[in-house]
Amino acid sequence: MTRRLALHPDRLFSADPTTRAIARTLYAEVADLPIVSPHGHTDPRWFATDAPWSNATELLLAPDHYIFRMLYSQGVPLDDLAIPRRSGHPTTDPRAAWALFAAHYHLFRGTPSRLWLDHVFAEIFGIDVALEAATADHYFDAIGERLATEAFHPRSLFERFRIDCLATTEGADDALLHHQAIRASGWQGRVITTYRPDSVIDVEHEQFAAAMERFAALTGEDVHGWQGYLAAHRKRRAAFRAMGATATDHGHPSAATANLSAVECEALFARIVGGNWTPADAELFRAQMLTEMAKMSVADGMVMQIHPGSYRNHNAGLFTSHGRDKGADLPMRTDYVHALKPMLDVVGNERDLTIILFTLDESAYARELAPLAGHYPCLKLGPAWWFHDSPEGMRRFREMTTETAGFYNTVGFNDDTRAFLSIPARHDVARRVDCDFLARLVAEHRLEEDEAVELAHQLTSGLVRRAYRL
Amino acid sequence: MTRRLALHPDRLFSADPTTRAIARTLYAEVADLPIVSPHGHTDPRWFATDAPWSNATELLLAPDHYIFRMLYSQGVPLDDLAIPRRSGHPTTDPRAAWALFAAHYHLFRGTPSRLWLDHVFAEIFGIDVALEAATADHYFDAIGERLATEAFHPRSLFERFRIDCLATTEGADDALLHHQAIRASGWQGRVITTYRPDSVIDVEHEQFAAAMERFAALTGEDVHGWQGYLAAHRKRRAAFRAMGATATDHGHPSAATANLSAVECEALFARIVGGNWTPADAELFRAQMLTEMAKMSVADGMVMQIHPGSYRNHNAGLFTSHGRDKGADLPMRTDYVHALKPMLDVVGNERDLTIILFTLDESAYARELAPLAGHYPCLKLGPAWWFHDSPEGMRRFREMTTETAGFYNTVGFNDDTRAFLSIPARHDVARRVDCDFLARLVAEHRLEEDEAVELAHQLTSGLVRRAYRL
Amino acid sequence: MTRRLALHPDRLFSADPTTRAIARTLYAEVADLPIVSPHGHTDPRWFATDAPWSNATELLLAPDHYIFRMLYSQGVPLDDLAIPRRSGHPTTDPRAAWALFAAHYHLFRGTPSRLWLDHVFAEIFGIDVALEAATADHYFDAIGERLATEAFHPRSLFERFRIDCLATTEGADDALLHHQAIRASGWQGRVITTYRPDSVIDVEHEQFAAAMERFAALTGEDVHGWQGYLAAHRKRRAAFRAMGATATDHGHPSAATANLSAVECEALFARIVGGNWTPADAELFRAQMLTEMAKMSVADGMVMQIHPGSYRNHNAGLFTSHGRDKGADLPMRTDYVHALKPMLDVVGNERDLTIILFTLDESAYARELAPLAGHYPCLKLGPAWWFHDSPEGMRRFREMTTETAGFYNTVGFNDDTRAFLSIPARHDVARRVDCDFLARLVAEHRLEEDEAVELAHQLTSGLVRRAYRL
Incomplete structure (x- = not known):
């Protein structure tokens, strides 16, 4: 449910x-x-090229140190979140990284990141279920589909x-x-x-x-x-x-x-x-x-x-x-x-x-x-x-x-x-x-x-x- | 209005x-x-001599650094507010100084000076219109008149x-x-x-x-x-x-x-x-x-x-x-x-x-x-x-x-x-x-x-x- | 009253x-x-011996520096509160110390000590009148009686x-x-x-x-x-x-x-x-x-x-x-x-x-x-x-x-x-x-x-x- x-x-x-x-x-x-x-x-560069973003992880998770610092503080390794190392990108599957984030979304209760993210999910992507382990794939798919469209x-x-x-x-x-x-x-x-x-x-x-x-x-x-x-x-x-x-x-x-x-x-x-x-x-x-x-x-x-x-x-x-x-x-x-x-x-x-x-x-x-x-x-x-x-x-x-x-x-x-x-x-x-x-x-x-x-x-x-x- | x-x-x-x-x-x-x-x-000295105060500017504005520091922070020169220099008083007209203060009274929104001043205006001088550019002369006159009376x-x-x-x-x-x-x-x-x-x-x-x-x-x-x-x-x-x-x-x-x-x-x-x-x-x-x-x-x-x-x-x-x-x-x-x-x-x-x-x-x-x-x-x-x-x-x-x-x-x-x-x-x-x-x-x-x-x-x-x- | x-x-x-x-x-x-x-x-030691506590002063007042620091700050000597010196215990009567505390209980208004103490008095000892000079003896007796029972x-x-x-x-x-x-x-x-x-x-x-x-x-x-x-x-x-x-x-x-x-x-x-x-x-x-x-x-x-x-x-x-x-x-x-x-x-x-x-x-x-x-x-x-x-x-x-x-x-x-x-x-x-x-x-x-x-x-x-x- x-x-x-x-x-x-x-x-x-x-x-x-x-x-x-x-x-x-x-x-x-x-x-x-x-x-x-x-x-x-x-x-x-985004506005110079107007190239589309690829997926939820690369757009919303990997670049946002507000998010991954909280996950890291609770023991989640950065490699598992697809965060790049100096030596290059980890071989993390973006969908798996997103699922890990979703499973830990309760950590953001009471934080502004939670407010901002819910606003992005609901207002920009039109999602109407809360992020959690069970909805991770739904999110990853819905965001990915929309990002591929001109409007995004x-x-x-x-x-x-x-x-x-x-x-x-x-x-x-x-x-x-x-x-x-x-x-x-x-x-x-x-x-x-x-x-x-x-x-x-x-x-x-x-x-x-x-x-x-x-x-x-x-x-x-x-x-x-x-x-x-x-x-x-x-x-x-x-x-x-x-x-x-x-x-x-x-x-x-x-x-x-x-x-x-x-x-x-x-x-x-x-x-x-x-x-x-x-x-x-x-x-x-x-x-x-x-x-x-x-x-x-x-x-x-x-x-x-x-x-x-x-x-x-x-x-x-x-x-x-x-x-x-x-x-x-x-x-x-x-x-x-x-x-x-x-x-x-x-x-x-x-x-x-x-x-x-x-x-x-x-x-x-x-x-x-x-x-x-x-x-x-x-x-x-x-x-x-x-x-x-x-x-x-x-x-x-x-x-x-x-x-x-x-x-x-x-x-x-x-x-x-x-x-x-x-x-x-x-x-x-x-x-x-x-x-x-x-x-x-x-x-x-x-x-x-x-x-x-x-x-x-x-x-x-x-x-x-x-x-x-x- | x-x-x-x-x-x-x-x-x-x-x-x-x-x-x-x-x-x-x-x-x-x-x-x-x-x-x-x-x-x-x-x-x-005020209580020793009981001499009357002269006008609104000399009584309320020129001695009060709570007020003129705010005006100064927004670019109003102290000379224009009749604030004395070491070398003597500027030749500012007190009525003009008061008008300048009135025109900037919005700067005090949310400050205690605003609360104190409105109390002085309403309770002590019995004024019933808000201070702003349009009411500056009314204030200057009303305060001046009252200060000249024994009761003030x-x-x-x-x-x-x-x-x-x-x-x-x-x-x-x-x-x-x-x-x-x-x-x-x-x-x-x-x-x-x-x-x-x-x-x-x-x-x-x-x-x-x-x-x-x-x-x-x-x-x-x-x-x-x-x-x-x-x-x-x-x-x-x-x-x-x-x-x-x-x-x-x-x-x-x-x-x-x-x-x-x-x-x-x-x-x-x-x-x-x-x-x-x-x-x-x-x-x-x-x-x-x-x-x-x-x-x-x-x-x-x-x-x-x-x-x-x-x-x-x-x-x-x-x-x-x-x-x-x-x-x-x-x-x-x-x-x-x-x-x-x-x-x-x-x-x-x-x-x-x-x-x-x-x-x-x-x-x-x-x-x-x-x-x-x-x-x-x-x-x-x-x-x-x-x-x-x-x-x-x-x-x-x-x-x-x-x-x-x-x-x-x-x-x-x-x-x-x-x-x-x-x-x-x-x-x-x-x-x-x-x-x-x-x-x-x-x-x-x-x-x-x-x-x-x-x-x-x-x-x-x-x-x-x-x-x-x- | x-x-x-x-x-x-x-x-x-x-x-x-x-x-x-x-x-x-x-x-x-x-x-x-x-x-x-x-x-x-x-x-x-309390839980090792399970020996009963003796009276309100020794249990609640003398060991609690939250309480006696406030009393001391208002000029009450520590000796009068039965607080031990390095050289030994003062010869204060515990009941008298408790009465002194009771007479100063208003000092704790707005402090957490007041919240904690009232909870102790009401919930643990079942007292239904407020602590003050007039109720000091009632408190001292009521607490003392209960402490002597097995349940305490x-x-x-x-x-x-x-x-x-x-x-x-x-x-x-x-x-x-x-x-x-x-x-x-x-x-x-x-x-x-x-x-x-x-x-x-x-x-x-x-x-x-x-x-x-x-x-x-x-x-x-x-x-x-x-x-x-x-x-x-x-x-x-x-x-x-x-x-x-x-x-x-x-x-x-x-x-x-x-x-x-x-x-x-x-x-x-x-x-x-x-x-x-x-x-x-x-x-x-x-x-x-x-x-x-x-x-x-x-x-x-x-x-x-x-x-x-x-x-x-x-x-x-x-x-x-x-x-x-x-x-x-x-x-x-x-x-x-x-x-x-x-x-x-x-x-x-x-x-x-x-x-x-x-x-x-x-x-x-x-x-x-x-x-x-x-x-x-x-x-x-x-x-x-x-x-x-x-x-x-x-x-x-x-x-x-x-x-x-x-x-x-x-x-x-x-x-x-x-x-x-x-x-x-x-x-x-x-x-x-x-x-x-x-x-x-x-x-x-x-x-x-x-x-x-x-x-x-x-x-x-x-x-x-x-x-x-x-």
Whole structure:
């Protein structure tokens, strides 16, 4: 006897009838608004080639570290899930991998992955039974059949999802060929890139040397001299802007910034490219480069995103066998007030600059981030991120930032995903959680209902378009 | 078409009807109790002179960094808001500044400033339309007219607000002339001072040298010798007590305390006043002085308040142009368990001493502060402070401290404000949030209703009078 | 006029009627399930001798630091509560101590102690008036009379409480005589031990030297040589397993682990036992021993519990007069992501190893602990601990861990208590809070009701039996 799968129209709304009724009204205002996705990690190749995806496992399971990290934590080997090793793909049958996932689907109870996946299954694929061992084959077949049809090709889904703008993220050493191909194709979907220079800034990144070579080749600059290196960044920022980019993104271990003199910069850079750097040099260089990037943003108008605080590749054994992005990145305590001061001393009072701060350390929301964003003209708060991109996480974000930073120092929602099919689900969850938060303020007479309607639109559309200059 | 302004009688109560009904009952018990304000920053000159305030901008906008920090964060220049520079007042028209504020009033949605201001507008000034661009002149005129009348002079409002006791805060180098004038005037309002010696303890304070000179002049002691310096503190504490003070207040960067030998104290003090101190010396001296102040409190019975964890004047550019208290103070992570141990080793088990701890780091509530206050006889918890003095902040304070420290190791509400007109609003918010928290405990059968009634009175009146010895 | 004492059947359930109705249904499923108590500090002597307890003060008040720390914080001297000093028992009359406690019972409003005690009074002793000064004698008499009867002897209560398994905790230097006596007695109650080697691992522990001597005597090993020391641990772990132990427990100041070479281990151990160690050596040795214990757990299958982050004996004066465990242990900020990496590099991917992590620092729940447990196969999350073992604390635990770690990386409830009579109350609170959390997920359509029923059983019984291998 299989269980029914049906998304409840009131899901994620408070049980209290007064609050729920207000939440419904607010949600009705924004439920069908187009999706603006200013930060994410989908593959631009999909939209360049519009080639169909092959099966449920390759599309939904193997690329999604939210899913396989949970399965791995409960003892399921990655090979059995068709997750690639550094040495190549395991010879796992995709159907068998899917069955294994289905048999463990109960592990996701209470997680956002469950919400997103059920939304994908029910809304996108039209499946009406719950995923479990008994329905694994039905799922695998139904999804496979649909993926083979034109309506499930990447561009068709992009249009069906009503995506107004989708930003991908490419490294400074990326030639942006897929983005060029999208533009050359004549397709009208707005897919833009984002400038992510980590691999040419972080000398501790395992791909630093190779990335610097490509960086040099793409720019024709002497990237091993400080001035040439900066010039190369300026050139590539311009090239990214030509492919639609309005923003840069920086994923550093900490939020440290620095404000060195020109002489100190030259000397530090010489140690970095000379190979005789210490870990402290590496950190200082990353710190200085955030300030350099901020200064370039003052000049060229690109919005700057700082995503700090992830301990990358924590699992040594798994990194050796499977490489990066295998669910072994872990949040760390992150300081902002001290860390950002050197950069803010330079650009903090710039009214035309926008720097969007993210965190994996929720204790910074009320203590540091909301007070910073509620004072400095250049600072805005990015939404609840990664591990906190969930109903409870989003609720805590609003509860801990709104009273000090207000709503207008936030920037709407980021789906931040490489799981393209989950994008509508993620935006839907965010809209529901925001509407429910607003509904509580109205129900407690802390906000008028007409204000809440205006805010629901702002949180869905207005703030993101303004902050990201879209 | 202007929007209506009306305070809902159930504002800040849970939407759930059972909880709300209990909250209403509890609130009815305490809504009209007199205000006891044991910690704040109003200007004693107002009550000494009883001179009228001039207009809405000078009274409500220009002195309130809660308001202008938010406007500044959204790109509004401080000059346009009539905020004084170090070099003097800008030539901004107060009416134009008010209009600018009104046009940005939507920024405060979801913030406590909005709750406080609407209360001031509706309850104190009797305005019945919402503040927005279209009503700015109406507000400016209506407020201006009322301020010119006798009923809106400081002492009249003090009495109208039913303030039982109002504590201001003065530096150790303050001659307390306004407090003397209040007493000499024969007016019966109870305005008392609080001993705040930061500027003669913190050698990194920009006014340290000048404050030490006044400290010497006021006491006739050799304040540059360790014994004379301590004697001067004792004299001034006595002088403050003569002006009603029952408490001292200490705003340090950290909660660090120290317990040095007499010889070490002498040597450290010699470095401090000799000018050859390091930043570590400055921190150590502040730390030692908390212990010295605690020992003096054991002797003279003054309640000690510790307000740590603010990074003062974070915005370098703004500090240069506009000076301190311009909304650029930011919370920092703060340790208590290690920091307070040296002082607690000396005075921790004193049953007649009261030390009230505050924090800007909410992560310390359940982890450090409630466990400390739930053990040491001398320690009590101050209410949610500054950035956390808000409905959600107060709720988190209760949720994270009550189970370990109970209600009876807390000390009621502090408004901590220089915005005199907001005092009734702030106490009203605190009473509502506390009643709603108690109502939830009753509704969930964790507390009997008669106990909640008793606690509502304690949280409003009993605990503050006892803790501050009023 | 005394007040009534009656436990409300809906206590701890949300006031919202929809949520409450679901919570009731879920709770009905698990309310009467047997108690599995895999971690606690009851005295095995009780069950070995089955001797009756003497009176309310000696049973309920004097041993319970949750209670007397609160009374002490409000100025009640420990002598007056019959709390033993190092120099011996005070000559306090137990009835007078009980009366003092009763007169201060209002201090516990809003605390879990109040919930637990009322449950003990009403359910176990059948008392129907509330505790207060006026009822103190009635309580003391009623409890005393019942304790003298057979039905209130330890083994009778064990059976009445429907305890399926109760784990106590003994040091590595404990001869386990009471556990042997329990087994020899033929009584069928399942009381098992837990291996807690802190006193022979922590050279800063005041009993280290004496404990090492007993450790040597019990094992016949040369415990002052590194190999002999490790062999002694292996022998004692086996001896504990013979007394039913399935787990070890480690209460370290931090979660630091280390992964030293064999040569480094030998040298470090020589410094430790040679007496020429530094505090850094002491910390490093504790860190290395966590890794050694984890490796032994891989070999012998014992579950490993890590309880870090308590600053023991913070109150210097009280430690001198009264010794340890007097309510003066305080939580500290605790890092896990960096701290555990050396150990996880060795055993992190072991699928048959279980390491259960606890915290006193709630800021680590969403930031570090849930992400760690949601990835590493060997890691599970222990329940809300000590100061956080309370309705709000348990709620925060679920809200901050479920979305990343799910329910299945948690291990059910620990009562962690030496207050035997409170065990049913504590498990009842945990079941109610968990059912209410699940009910909210159902009411918000984030979980189906049949899934919630299954989870309620898992959180009560399934997960604890599996995690602790019972």
